[in-house]
Amino acid sequence: MRIFFEPGFFSSQPVQTAAVIGAVAAVVSAIVGVFTVVRSQSFAGHALTDVATTGGSGAFLLGLSPLTGFIGGGIVGGGAMELIGVERARSRDVATGIVLGAATGLSALFLYLDATRSATTGATQQILFGSIFTIDPSTVPTVVVLSAATLLVVGVIYRPLFLSSVSAELASARGISLRIVGLLFMLALAVSVGLSSIAIGSILSTALLIGPAATALRLTRSLRTAMVVACVLGISTTWLGILFAYDSDYWDPSSQGLPVSFFIVAIVFLLYLASRLSVVRRLAGRRDGGGPPLGAVPPSDKDATPVGAAV
């Protein structure tokens, strides 16, 4: 056991707090992340992390909790992006870019003021790259309640969200309000980004949002299974990151340990890479006469023409 867990790992209060907050953030990010990928809103998700940076740095300047700033900034930014442009992919893309640019400019100002006027050192590092071992345990109930509320919202809109993510036109024809569903999902996304920001920092929270979800979507056959797998991957990744960061304190006694966010992002990246490699292997197997790829249908003598083929 000593090989994997350095002394005091399980009894450490910061580790326990980090494990709970990390797991909760990972679950919310996984569920919301699956829909973010399916809706092709990864760019919007990343933009929200920058908006969360603005909120976090502003909150720091005002002496408020970073969590308040991360989530507040995300909600304002997400709401603005959804209200400016939702009808067409291009206008949504432009709206995201506009909000992203404005937020990044404000972040630059707030982080400068944080660094030059605040008595606390390391504000920039904490906001951008997280500091999960320094989170106050009293934050845990707030994080749990916010997470439960976010999952509740996603659960309530699950079916309209599912169909509108597959096809906005099919959803509209069924009387589903794309604006209401889109706005509620954007709010869920904003809270999710805020939660993962306190775990691994605002700038890296995209990794926790997109990575496990994208990996799970490549490996599973249904959206529900993808959500379960993404949760498992997210929690495992976060806990492994916490373990490695804790252990790294002992790797070189002359220096400080490495940051949790680095390990989490590295593991997320490796997992996604592995899922791509397995796909490549399956494709190679198919060319060699092996089995069909996951989810593919055996060749049929009917309807052999793919969509878009000329008649």
Added chain:
Amino acid sequence: MSMAPPPVLEVEDIGVSFSGRTILDSVSFEIRKGEFTGLIGSNGVGKTTLLRIILGLQRPDTGEVRVLGESLSGRGRSLGYVPQKVVLDPDIPIRAWDLVALGLDAQRYGFGRRTKAQRELVDKMLHDVDAERFANARVGSLSGGEQQRVLIAHALISRPKLLLLDEPLANLDPKSVQEIVALLHRVASDNEVAILLSAHEMNALLPVMDRIVYVTQGRAASGTTDEVVRSEVLSKLYGHHVDVLKLHGRVLVVAEPGAEVSDIPDHPPLTVA
């Protein structure tokens, strides 16, 4: 003496303009229970616009649409719709079964598992459209014809009285076109569902079409194929003389030399519908 039931669909004097250009001008027609109607016209004549108006997704400048005698507010579940383009990513794990099941309850907010009866209904619907063999496949990995079957099942599972299909035969090979048309005809007969199918080519629909709505230059003529696809009717509609030739069970609409033929369905040099 009992009153005759209202038509499933009444389109009355519909007019639409975009940027000063008339798209549809006083378009009127009716569809009755179980009828198979082809909405025929070349690309860009306003077929999709008309379908969007019927669905309530777009407001006309003039006129009214009634479904089962009710205007927009009561339309809801009476309509099934298969859009022209549904881009389904093969990398996203959305099963055919799930997409069909969403046809039952996608508009419903809140929690709750599907009942056994609902799950069996999804299985039955996939069976009815001959799609059960790929029920668990990713929809994006299916061929065009297979995707059409899944989308038709999605549209039909809520038991609509009227099924609207926007160019469902485009980009399919001839064999798949025949199979989808036969499937729709069977579905219409078995379930007494009225069908309004838009297409730019009418020949594949001739064996099954009860009525035709022929659209060109913003105007429409409707009736049985024999009533509408005639030289006098189409010449009046086009505003210049066209001939209608019937050869080996197919119909050719031919314009006179030098006439503007760009809006004759599916035909560059000299015509054909």
